[in-house]
Amino acid sequence: MARARNLPALVVHGGAGNAGPGAERPERRRGMMAAIRLGANILRAKGSALEAVVATVTALEDHPLFNAGYGSLLNSEGNVEMDASVMFAEPFSDSTRRGKRSDRTHSHDADYTVSAGAVAVVSRVRNPIMLARAVMENSPHILMAGPGAENFARKAGIRLVRPEEMVTERARERWRARKQQAGMLESQAAARAAIGHGTVGAVAVDLHGAIAAATSTGGVPGKLFGRVGDSALIGAGTFAHAFGAASATGQGEAIILTALCREAVLSLADGAPQAVARAAIAEMIDATGAEAGIILIDRRGRIGYAHNAASMQVARYDPAGGVQHLWLAPIATARRP
Numbered sequence: 001m002a003r004a005r006n007l008p009a010l011v012v013h014g015g016a017g018n019a020g021p022g023a024e025r026p027e028r029r030r031g032m033m034a035a036i037r038l039g040a041n042i043l044r045a046k047g048s049a050l051e052a053v054v055a056t057v058t059a060l061e062d063h064p065l066f067n068a069g070y071g072s073l074l075n076s077e078g079n080v081e082m083d084a085s086v087m088f089a090e091p092f093s094d095s096t097r098r099g100k101r102s103d104r105t106h107s108h109d110a111d112y113t114v115s116a117g118a119v120a121v122v123s124r125v126r127n128p129i130m131l132a133r134a135v136m137e138n139s140p141h142i143l144m145a146g147p148g149a150e151n152f153a154r155k156a157g158i159r160l161v162r163p164e165e166m167v168t169e170r171a172r173e174r175w176r177a178r179k180q181q182a183g184m185l186e187s188q189a190a191a192r193a194a195i196g197h198g199t200v201g202a203v204a205v206d207l208h209g210a211i212a213a214a215t216s217t218g219g220v221p222g223k224l225f226g227r228v229g230d231s232a233l234i235g236a237g238t239f240a241h242a243f244g245a246a247s248a249t250g251q252g253e254a255i256i257l258t259a260l261c262r263e264a265v266l267s268l269a270d271g272a273p274q275a276v277a278r279a280a281i282a283e284m285i286d287a288t289g290a291e292a293g294i295i296l297i298d299r300r301g302r303i304g305y306a307h308n309a310a311s312m313q314v315a316r317y318d319p320a321g322g323v324q325h326l327w328l329a330p331i332a333t334a335r336r337p
């Protein structure tokens with residue numbers, strides 16, 4: 001049953017991590033504003049939350065200053081390996097009742113159905129979020145990885161590119177500079193300490209009450225060949241449900257350990273998104289001492305975000321406030337005794 005008076009809203013993040021070169025900030029802001037406008041226009045035209053988050057994340061994947069799609073960070077071997085995921089919570093309609101449901105869709109709430117798709121360690125698609133969506137909509141699975149995922153892409157009509165086409169000169173330079181520093185990431189502790197910036201994600205609610213989340217990344221700097229992060233994992237880096245949706249960024253290992261997005265979305269049952277976002281990050285700090293950020297939206301279109309890294313870039317849209325961009329200050333990082 002579609003709910004009356006749903007207010008559309010959209011939140012986007014461009015990664016939590018180090019602040020990055022100051023000279024890049026104006027262009028990162030511009031890229032994020034252009035991306036959120038695409039999503040906001042879809043919502044204004046009564047389009048779906050799923051279309052809005054996928055369009056927004058696709059635009060950021062195409063932007064070379066974000067660590068997703070073209071411009072992704074390189075792994076320890078100097079190659080691009082990308083992760084992405086998408087999740088959609090739809091109010092029941094007659095079409096969902098008539099057989100759209102399958103063993104991949106589940107009802108978490110009496111009148112919502114959720115579905116999800118994800119890809120891990122892909123290097124031959126320009127827009128991993130589109131492939132994640134294709135896995136959700138056109139395969140019997142939720143998560144596909146590596147060459148199998150790329151083979152599926154071809155069958156789904158998604159053009160394959162040469163892996164080198166995804167590597168920017170900027171990413172190559174950063175990889176070389178890192179290589180010269182002492183070693184790449186060889187321990188889990190070192191992996192947890194690594195954080196860059198520029199992963200992208202979006203969460204949205206549409207006029208019909210549907211809720212969606214999408215996340216895409218090139219991973220953490222210096223990650224080992226074959227490493228999969230939270231952005232490919234439903235419940236960790238991405239989650240959507242009858243209560244709302246979340247997308248995370250930061251040290252993926254910590255986000256996985258704390259199932260950050262699922263925990264936060266379920267907490268929307270008893271809290272407003274801003275308070276829930278802060279509590280989720282505080283709990284993640286307590287449990288892991290790591291750095292991460294989260295964006296959240298609830299079914300009423302209320303918005304929350306929080307992080308404890310040096311910097312996090314977000315943009316938001318709702319009919320009352322229009323489109324706004326923010327560089328968010330971190331919450332206090334002290335671990336509870």
Ligand code: ASP
Nearest residue numbers: 199219220229249250252
């Ligand atoms: N969470 C991403 C990962 O661990 C990286 C990031 O958000 O910066 O792959």
